[in-house]
Amino acid sequence: MAYDLLHVLAIRELEEAENEIRRIPRVLRFRKNPFELEEKKFVRLYRLNKQLTADLIASLRGFVRESPRSSALNLETKVLTTLRFYAGGPYQSFVGQDEYTSMDQSTVSRCITEVTHAINAHLMDRWVTFNLSRRSMASLRQRFFEKYGFPGTIGAIDCTHVAIIAPPVDNPVYRERDYFNHKRYHSINVQLETVATLKSLGY
Template identity: 40%
Template sequence: MDDEIMVMLYILLEEDEARNQMRLFRRGLRDTQNPFETSDLYFKKTFRFSKELALMLINQLTPHLYSVRSTAIPAYLKVLVTLHFLGHGVYQHGAGLSSVTSLSQPVISRSISIVCRLISEHLMPEWISFPITNEKKTIIKQSFFDKFGFRGVLGCIDGTHVEIIAPPVTDLDHPPHVYINRKGYHSINVMLICDSNCRIIACDARYPGSVHDAAIWRMSDVRNYCRGQYENGDITSHLIGDSGYGLEPWLFVPFARVVPGSPEAMFNELLTSTRNCIERTNGILKGRFRCLLRHRVLHYTPDKAAYIIYASAVLHNIAVLANLQIDDEVVFEENDDPVRQPEIHENNLLQLGRMARTNYIRQNI
């Protein structure tokens, strides 16, 4: 065996030993450091949750994070590294070098995917639900009226885009061209509905960026429910949206043209001030979980990106219920004027919507 081969073998052995030492170092670091021993302020800044909320989340997810390996990553670290990623939009390198989450890049990536999926599957039904009981509807309507003076509002609706990397051209289930939105980047168009307290009561992250807000609404389960309720006699409950949506008896949108000082103009002003709830909800959501921001591209497949979006929405609601204040500023991303879609005359819904909106103005303004 010549000298060059001996030198190469020696180098390879040294590199292998170095990798083993690094694994041992990371394992020792994660086993000896306790993130919960840091200050409350540092913990909240790092994980975007308080210690109490993080412990609650860990306790709820731990039964689903069983592992048979004795050297497996503890469940609490899997949850914390996911919170770190969601909160900062920092990918594997950034989180992997954190002094409180000293894990390898592959472990971090797997942890994010697994934890977000578990949150979506096990916690989302509990934390994100559209009101269907009379009691819950009354509470939400009363809250909107107390804050804004708008009667009968069940929620505010809007779409928001979350940028993702282009799916591979070989992905037949997710053709990359359908994810290009009208601004020219790949995204998922997320339908959000919120109540007056900025709590998310509906979230749909199934559709690519090329699908319009109004189209997502027309295919949604919430619309089917609202329509069924209207047909069963509930004519006093409605959502409010911008002019990108079509007018329906259960979905109020602003008038396209109004005379200043007219009842229609006053209606538009009232609707706009009330609809600010969804703008603020989206701003708080992306301000707390910055992985969803426009310049923080999600480097995941559309399916995994959807789990990340759902998990962020669930955690947002947990934080809202706990009155956990966001330390950073609320993020209001640049938003183009809504693109008005051609009206769809389905069973005279447009005419019924105009009548419902006119009756509301006559009775309340």
């Protein structure tokens, strides 16, 4: 009987402690303002300059959900978090630990999902176009040649590192060291391209 009473009191004590924790307002970790960075460092972190980033944020207003709650993330933070990941965050948790984002991995994931969906649905067709007219092709070839000295060039491609879990060190086929990149994490170098040869376009 005494044991049962002590058990009940212990449970009640735990419940009261949990209720007390729930009553404590959630305090977000302090974040620095990236727009206070010098331009060079801002571009290094986000791959866009401050003006382009501000334009992107303004263009996404109304397409990314914003909560009236004071503790909710604003649009600017969501966009900056997503850009930080695009720019080279190997893992979402690393982006969340950044002094300019400072949030848990699941929140980073939601930011990336919301902003990426909004860009694909509302901005992609407006901002990314492929003009394959003869005049456009001729202009591209001329500009590439004037700037870089490459004849007959109409575009360039790039690759990105997709983070992976490192293979075992003793794996004879997939050697761990082969996947360790210059950014100091394990990845596979991925290239996605659309190829249109001059011959297929009638040149």
